[in-house]
Amino acid sequence: MLVRGRASSPLKRPRPTARGWTLGAVGVVALVASALFGRTDVLFVGVFLTVLPLAAMISVTVDRPRLTVTRSFHPDVVAVGERTTIVTTARNQSARPSPAARWRESAPAVVGVQPSAAFPRLGAHQPDGGLGRDTVVLRQDVIPERRGAHAVGPLVVSRTDPFGVAYAEYAIGQPRQLLVTPRVVPLSRGELDVAHSEGTEHELLRHSIPSADELIAREYRPGDPLRRVHWRATARHDQLMVRQEEQRSNPEAWMLIDTRALGAHTPSAADEFETLVDLVASIGVHLLDEGFVVSVVETGDRQLSGRSGAGRTGTLGSTTATYDSGSADRMLLADLAGVESSGHGRDDAVAELGGGLRKAGRPVPVFAVLAGSPLPELGALASLRSMGDPAVAFIAASTPVEAAEVLADAGWLCVRFEAGDDPAECWQRALHRQRDRVVAGGD
DSSP states (O other): OEEEOOOOOEEEEEOOOOHHHHHHHHHHHHHHHHHHHHHHHHHHHHHHHHHHHHHHHHHHHTTTTOOEEEEEEEEEEEHHHHEEEEEEEEEEEEEEOOSSEEEOOOOOOGGOOOOOEEEOOOOOOTTOOSOOOOOEEEEEEEHHHHEEEEEOEEEEEEOOTTTSSSEEEEEEEEEEEEEOOOOOOOOOOSSGGGOOOOOOOHHHHHHHHHHHHHEEEEEOOTTGGGGGGGGGHHHHSSSSSEEEEEEEOEEEEEEEOOBOSSSOHHHHHHHHHHHHHHHHHHHHHHHHTTOOOEEESSSSSSOOTTTSSSTTTOOOTTOOOOOOOSSSSHHHHHHHHHHOOOOOBBBSSSHHHHHHHHHSSSSSSEEEEEOHHHTTHHHHGGGGGEEEEEEEEETTSSOOOHHHHHHTTTTEEEEOOTTTHHHHHHHHHHHHHHHHHHHHOOO
16 A cells, blocks of 8 residues: 655744854844944845845745655564565656655654655656656665554655755655554464363364364265375275365363553553563464464453454444454454553453353363453352363463462462563463463373
């Protein structure tokens, strides 16, 4: 998508530069001196120096840039810490060549656009179109430092008169939103993304060919290709059998994310929330890659959209954000890009999670990512352990220890994380604890 604009509005109205103010002040002094001493030559100098800044301001006002601006991003969606290229195409719409000027993109500091640079001199407008001498393509690589939808633009063109006496800035075109998603890191496969109640064979199939169709055997029919003969089933049934694909629905997983305000709005609280979002993004994308339908419940005001409606639980008409096949990973990351800590907590978040798990009809993977003060429904969340296979809680360091103890006593697998922790390391800690629990149970 391209954003085009040709509006040229003053961002900083024409004003004298430091040189202009100095010349004007000298001119005023010369006028006073000429009046006191009766010197006509000094009067001429005073008038000239006083009028010069005014004439220069009129010059930069009349000879303002008249450009058409088109802006695009490559790629148009980028994760925190990744590189994207801003491509800005400017075309002169004036019948005269463009004056000397400088340019910069208007954007938040977290986007990291380059400082002001010299703007190329463009030729007069050419009505035949194309990339001629009246057009310039400006490119810059940026690495956004914070997720969100950041406005890039308008293009800011600043210019001075030939003598450097007056200065003005003009905003040209319309801004475009650069979508910066949370950081996603690959997570290793293991027991944390498998519901053991579905059977070992089903787990192995899902991990080897996620979202693929299960294979069953049926009697051979004339015209079936011989390459589909199922020799093991043929020997068992004593008649020729072939493989047949049977469509199955995807397994499901649920996530509970704590989006309530973390209390004091301090840098540490903000960093902890960003780590929480990175953890949710990495786990969510990992589950989607493994073929799961992922439903996400927020403890604060609803901000995620997903594909609200029927998911694996069949909760038609529900407001639970659901992500499934196709471009679900992009949809999830786009939603998480704008998530903020909410000033209001919901009293029905855990109840919504419990309702979805009950409709699943069997234990499914459940992941809770918690931060701040304990949930009002902490006891209710602990009681959902039997519906989760596995049930894992990632708990921020700012959360009181008692919250982790309540969940751990109910059988949840609890893992602490701190601001700045790598989601992959948190996931590995959970994997190690799960394996230790399995070994201890086997003993």
